Amino acid sequence: MSALLREYHREQAARAKQIYVESMISAQAGKDWRNAHSVARRQVVAALRATDYLRDIPAGLSESGLHLTILRHLMAPPISQDQFALLCADYPKRAEITGRGVSVAAATAVASAFLAGRDRVLTRWLDGNGQPTSNQIRNLLRGVVPLLSVQNTATVRRGRMSVEQEAAIVALLTDRGWTRQSSGLISSLTDVKPQHFLHKARFATKTRPQEVDIACGLPGTVVLAMECKVTNDETNSVKRINDVLKKAAAWQEHWGSFVRTAALLQGVIAFKDVDRLLEGRVEVFWSHDLTSFDSWLVEQGWLTK
């Protein structure tokens, strides 16, 4: 491993971190957070309306499974989908995801689990038979809206970052005249045609196939297996890099030198982890400098012949 290359990647790791840090306080970040609040607020209001202020939960749930999210966050303490399933065996997780209406039986089961574990301060009016006061509604909104917002912004951000990272690579390859193949199982290297690529395919190893983010057909039936990784703190970059090294080893063992492995990195990554990739003979590229990936492809013999 050349010292020069190491230093190049040390600089790129610093640059990637700088880009992330700047994004943390961007106008977009602030807007996402505010937007999450107004979405969450509407969601809570809709759930209160549909359930007659939680006094007829089955009625609300039969209308839409989306209200389940609000019920979970009104537990004391709030709990995840999988945790709620422990309390209520009939909890219809799928209905919460899709928004479909819930069957009467499931809705009744959810209602009794909710009533047993609800936050008694935020839902005090349920102790009697009346409707909530406007103060009680305001308190409930103040308590529960931020919880939903935190959860939602984190989820949206995770998904968005990895989707954008992979989309950028797909766009670059397409621009350069590569053809996208339909994704499935790669059980032979000839499955990946020269100057073709697959997005999210399963790639065989000696044991069970491992998912590869991008597989590119290089000259000489060589396949480039690229993993796309976003990580935003140094603690976890350890794990993401371990994931890559594990797959790289599995493919290496099965295909030998006919598989080259690469990692496309973005965000906050400890340099020591980048170094481990280099030591493991994994090609390292950066989302903020895709031109170096472009040049690398040319070096491998494309576009020149």
Add this chain to the structure above:
DNA sequence: GCGGGCACCTCAAATCTCCT
């Protein structure tokens, strides 16, 4: 005794599989 590295935990979404 303490700090970095790592194993293990949690969440949510996507995909797979099996059943009706």
Add this chain to the structure above:
DNA sequence: AGGAGATTTGAGGTGCCCGC
């Protein structure tokens, strides 16, 4: 065919163990 549950994947969070 389509739906429900199971499994896989990818991300962040936490705590503790071992070496210095």
